[in-house]
Amino acid sequence: MDTANQRLTLAIDRRIDEPGGIARLRLRSLDGAPLAPFTAGAHLDVHVCDGEIDLWRQYSLCSDPQASEYYEIGVLRDPNSRGGSETLHRIAREGNILEIEGPRNHFPLHEEAPHSLLFGGGIGVTPMMAMARRLRALGKEFTLHYCTRSRSVTAFCGEVEAAGLSDVVVYHHDDEFETKLDLNAELAAAREGAHLYVCGPQGFMDWVISRALEFGIGDERIHREFFSADVDVSGENFEVVAERSGVSVSVESEETIAKALAKAGVKVDVKCEEGVCGTCVADVLEGEIDHRDHFLTEEEKREGEMMCVCCSRAKGKRIVLDL
Ligand code: FES
Structure with missing residues (x-):
């Protein structure tokens, strides 16, 4: 079943507060009907709505991809975020309802790999939990390296044990x-043909990826997922043309294409506004792209046929989009 475009209303069946400010939320259907299975690495888009906060945020699924009774996500309370995680921590009470889209998967597991190395930094361990469950079910060779600042802020320890993963999870504390x-x-020690997965803070990811490349692991075997990213959306003014809408508008130096188009009446769906979720990707018909996102692959960026309009800009004076 293709779940990418499904919209669901789910109830918070259980909230488990873990060390390190992480809340695990178990979500079930309102009538107890089974949920569609998902693939390891998938996430849910969660509508976080309370007072002035009205955002969609992406949370990786950490539960067993084959289990149908609940979906589980892990939410880190991050005071430096734009309010999504703080709000979700505040409103996520057992019995409350959440509006969901997905599951969607931009971080799929390559199940045929002879060996997999999983690196999770902090809350970046959540997709790795689903991957580890899946690899274990397939009887594959893998190790999950789980890195945190200290033992006292390390979540999921009980779950690692309960899932029978203690022999393949190695904890590392700064x-x-x-x-x-x-x-x-x-x-x-990575075996020939090994695939590597990394998720966590940007510095951690950059470190793992650059070392892996140095060790000769091809970019096509290095898989990454950013939860959030610092994006610089500033630059020179340029003109954006939404060809199908017949609209042309100037994008100012601190403005995004999505916002400039919205002012001119062309609505583009955006969710993360940080270039990590892919919701806003648009096809480019003309013009050179200044990619600022972490969503498109290096190959897609080189091809220059699409861009994330929540953060990327034009290199020249004009860009034409198929919008
Ligand atoms: S809105 Fe998420 S990548 Fe643009």
Whole structure:
């Protein structure tokens, strides 16, 4: 079943508060009907709505992809976010209802790989939990390296045990020399054809990806998912043309294409506004793109046929979109 475009109303059946400000939310259908299975690495788009906050946020599924009784997500309370996670922590009470889209998967598992290396930093472990469950079910060889600041803020320990994953999850804590991740050693030991998955803070991801490339793991075997990213949307003014709508508008130096078009009456769906979810991708008919997102692959960026209009800009004075 293709769940990418499904919209669901689900109830919070259980909330489990874990160390490190992480709330695990188990979501069930209102009538107890089974939920569609998802593929490991998938996320839900969650409508976070309370007072002035009205946002869609993406949360990776950490439950068993094959289980149909509930979906589980992990939500980190992040005081530096734009209010989505703080609000969700506040309103997420058992019995409350959430509006959901998905599951969608931009971070799929390559199940045929002979060996998989999973690296989760902090809350970035959530998609890895679903991947680890799936790889275990398939009887595949893998290790999940779970990196956190310290043991006291490490979530999911009980769940790792309950899921029978203790033998394949290796914990690394920044404040414990003896558990520090020896990334070089792990990469050196990767088997021929291994695939690598990484999710977590940007610095952690950049570190793992650059080392993996140095160790000769091809970009096509390195898979990443950004939860959020710092995007610089500023630059020179340029003109954007929405060809099908017959609209042309100037994009100012601190403005995004999506916002400029919205002012001119052309609505583009946006969710994360940070170039990580892919909701706003538009086809480009003319013009050179200044990609600022973390969603498109390097190959897609090189092809220059689409762009994330919530953050990317034009390199020249004009860009024409199929909108
Ligand atoms: S809205 Fe998420 S990538 Fe643009």
